[in-house]
Amino acid sequence: MLEPFLFAVFAVFALVGALGMLISRSPVASALWMVQTMLAVACLYITLHAGFLGVVQVLVYAGAIMVLFLFVIMLLNLEQMPRLASFSWRKGAAYLLGVAMLAQLLAVVAVRTGAATVTAASVDVEATSVREMGLALLTRHAFTLQIVGVLLLAATIGAVLLAKKRFV
Amino acid sequence: MDITWYLALSAILFTIGVLGVLLRRNVIVIFLSVELMLNAVNLSLVAFSQSFGHVDGQILVFFVMSVAAAEAAVGLAIVIALFRNSLSVNVDEFNLLRG
Numbered sequence: 001m002l003e004p005f006l007f008a009v010f011a012v013f014a015l016v017g018a019l020g021m022l023i024s025r026s027p028v029a030s031a032l033w034m035v036q037t038m039l040a041v042a043c044l045y046i047t048l049h050a051g052f053l054g055v056v057q058v059l060v061y062a063g064a065i066m067v068l069f070l071f072v073i074m075l076l077n078l079e080q081m082p083r084l085a086s087f088s089w090r091k092g093a094a095y096l097l098g099v100a101m102l103a104q105l106l107a108v109v110a111v112r113t114g115a116a117t118v119t120a121a122s123v124d125v126e127a128t129s130v131r132e133m134g135l136a137l138l139t140r141h142a143f144t145l146q147i148v149g150v151l152l153l154a155a156t157i158g159a160v161l162l163a164k165k166r167f168v
Numbered sequence: 169m170d171i172t173w174y175l176a177l178s179a180i181l182f183t184i185g186v187l188g189v190l191l192r193r194n195v196i197v198i199f200l201s202v203e204l205m206l207n208a209v210n211l212s213l214v215a216f217s218q219s220f221g222h223v224d225g226q227i228l229v230f231f232v233m234s235v236a237a238a239e240a241a242v243g244l245a246i247v248i249a250l251f252r253n254s255l256s257v258n259v260d261e262f263n264l265l266r267g
Binding site: 003004007011014015018019021022027030031034037038041044045048049050052053056057060061064065068069072073075076078081084091094095097098101102105106109110132133136137141144148151152154155156158159160162163 | 169172173174175176177179180181182183184185186187188190191192193194196197199200201203204207210211214215217218223224226227229230231233234235236237238239240241242244245246247248249251257
C-alpha cells in the first residue's frame with residue numbers, strides 16, 4: 001500500500017526536476033533542478049530496496065558531481081539561454097524525434113515486461129545488503145573494480161592537465 | 169509493486185534527457201542532460217535487478233556511477249579549456265577539431 005504512494009511522490013519529484021532542468025533559462029537553475037531529480041532517483045532506489053545505491057547516489061551524484069557542475073557554471077559566469085518556446089525547424093524536428101523515441105520506449109516496456117514480471121513474482125525479493133554487494137564486487141567483479149580505479153586515476157590526471165595548460 | 173512503472177518513468181526521464189541534448193546549445197546543459205540519461209538507465213537497471221532478485225544489476229549501476237564521475241571531471245575540464253580559448257560555451261561555435 002505504501003510503496004505505490006511513495007513511488008508516485010518520488011516519480012513526480014523526478015519528472016518535475018527533469019522538466020525544470022530542460023526549461024529553465026539559467027544554467028545555475030538547471031543544475032539545481034537536476035539536484036532535485038537526483039535526490040528523487042535516490043529515494044526511488046531506496047523504495048526498490050537498494051539502500052546502498054541510494055546513499056551512493058546522494059553522495060556521488062547529488063553531492064560531488066553536481067557541486068563540480070555548479071562550480072564550473074559559476075566560474076564561467078554564463079549568460080541566459082534562449083527560450084524554448086521560440087519556434088525553429090530544428091527544434092520542431094527535435095520535439096518530433098523525442099516524441100517518437102518516447103513512444104518507442106513505452107511500447108517496448110508495455111509489450112515486453114509482461115514476461116519479466118512472471119519471474120519477478122516467483123523470486124522472493126529482499127533488501128540487498130551492503131555485505132552482498134561487497135562480496136560480489138570483491139570476488140566476481142574484482143578485476144573490473146581494479147580497472148575502474150585506474151580509470152578514475154586517469155580521469156583525475158587528465159582533468160588536471162586539461163584545465164591547467166593553455167589548450168591550443 | 170510491478171516494475172513496469174519504474175521502467176516507464178525511466179523511459180520518460182531518458183526522453184527528457186534526449187530532448188535536452190537536442191534542444192539546448194549550451195554545452196553544460198547538454199552535459200547535465202547526459203547525466204540525466206545515465207540516471208534513467210541506472211533506474212531501470214536497479215528495477216530489473218530487484219525484479220530478478222539478482223545483485224549484478226546493482227553492481228553495474230555502481231560501475232556506471234564511477235564512469236559518470238570520471239566523465240564529468242574530464243568533460244568539465246574540456247569545457248573550461250574551450251571557454252578559455254573562445255569565451256563561449258555554445259556548441260554551434262565549435263565546429264573545428266583544430267582550435
